Amino acid sequence: MKYLRRIPIHLIIVIGAITMILPFIWMLSTSFKTPQATFIPPNFFELRPTWIPDEVILTNYVEAWHEVPFPRYFLNTIIMAGCIVAGVLVTSSLAAYAFAKFDFWGRETIFVFFLSMMIVPQAVYLVPSFIILSGLGWVDTYLALIVPWLAQIFSIFLLRQQFRTIPDDYYDAALIDGCSRLGFLWRVLVPLSKPTLITIGLFALLGSWNTFIWPLIMTNSDKLRPIQVGLSYFAQEQGTEYGLMMAAATFCVTPVIIIYFIAQRQVIESYAKSGIKG
């Protein structure tokens, strides 16, 4: 009886989960289809050939990889993501440390002022940022892709919250024992804050892997464009090579999905934590 009552619950959850995952399966399925097979209207409730192609091919992946310079785009994204992750961890740790443990004039005011910047839509500062970057001569360089993202306000906020949970007594004791202030950050705060640092690193990594509008505007040569901009060519193209499009989409999302599956607990908990500030 109790089991029967739970059937509708499971049904809703399962239908929802199927809705979430079907677009991915459809993407994969199409990516293995021959051009001819993609031109047959699908039948949603038919396993073959709609979901499992009669003829499985891999050439879509090979062709999509070379249709636009994806190797270069991947390299660019990896360089960009690597620098941003490392940079954000350093700048956030330093700033969060000062905001959490130092006592100085204007501490709260400056912090709240920075936080208030988060509510401003990107559309507001996109145009002037472009002007500033052109003024610096950075448009279409790695600097334009990396430097503006080396500090992230939300990361400072998260890390400051974390640092504040570590008692000030530790700080006082460490300084009395002759530990330098930077040493306290490195030897005590950082090791005690690993989960939050992982959260920040993950946000920076996912953010720079998936970023699109910024590099679209700030770069214009293939040498610098990251993968999402490369992938967007397939979206705008009025072409009919659906197999290629889905293959390109597949290999652009796969790295993130692999990271997600490996670190799913951390990823989900990071996002859950991000909502607590409400």
Add this chain to the structure above:
Amino acid sequence: MDEAKRPQQSDRRLSRKPGKVRKFLYAMAYIAPAAVIIIVFRVIPIVAAFGVSFFYVMMGKIVGFSGLAQYGMLLSDSEFWLSLLNTTYFVIWTVPVSLFLSLIIAILLNQKIRALGVYRTIYFLPVVTSLVAVAIVWKWIYHPRLGLLNSFVGSLGIDPLMWLEEPKGVFSMLAASAGIAWPKWLGGPSLALVAIIITNLWRGLGYNIIIFLAGLQNIPVEYYEAARIDGAGRVQTFWKITWPLISPTTFYVVIMTTIVSFQVFTLVYLMTGSPVGGPLGTTKVLVYYIFEKGFESGGDMGYASCVALVLFVIVLSLTLFQRKVIEKRVHYS
């Protein structure tokens, strides 16, 4: 924290009384790497956006002072009003539907269900997927002839729809299929815009579910046990316990979804085509209009900034308004 009060032998730096200025400069050394970037790439551009909205700009060059004239031009700019209307449609459909669906699924997932982890992983998967890939895949799903969705609705006995290419309002379409005469101005968002709303809901649902799940798990189990002993039914338990206690989370989800939805851009930019914002401008949204003015047609960055600041004022006032009105009714346990 006040080191000056303690006698120190081991550290000479601390034995001196650090003055206010010294302390400030010392802290600044730590904050500077982040602060310089935030100031140069956030604060200054935001101030500049205000500034440039008072000037006429052509091809990225300032050509004259406009004062408030460009803001005045907004009032008679039908394209601006159209994109504001479309954005509003987008927000008022996205927020309640996302709230409703994510709360239901979070509550169901919170019923000590088996394989919770697997479901959580699946629901959250679209959130980490790039919007560009999402746009490409959903565009394919919405394909009028070869798309998966038309095959599905076909099996429900619905004629194939044009989805992203359909400029007709969804209410008009429903009324037409029921044979009712319907006023054009009540047509509602175009099916194309609704298609983008659906894709956006699909992408963002997992985030709200996770936030709600975290909120639900904070409600003490004892409350539910007490309610059960008192003989409260499911519906009553929801309205008397879950809903009030989850309200801070609901509040957060509503605000965040609203703010993010007002800024929709990438899906519209990539899913609608030739020209973007089509068909017939029914998917043109504010941020795309800003992008179009500022970068695509003639680099009119002054006017683009005006529109951007209107967007900012909307987002800001909604945040403040919701904070004021809703927070009064929010229960904090």
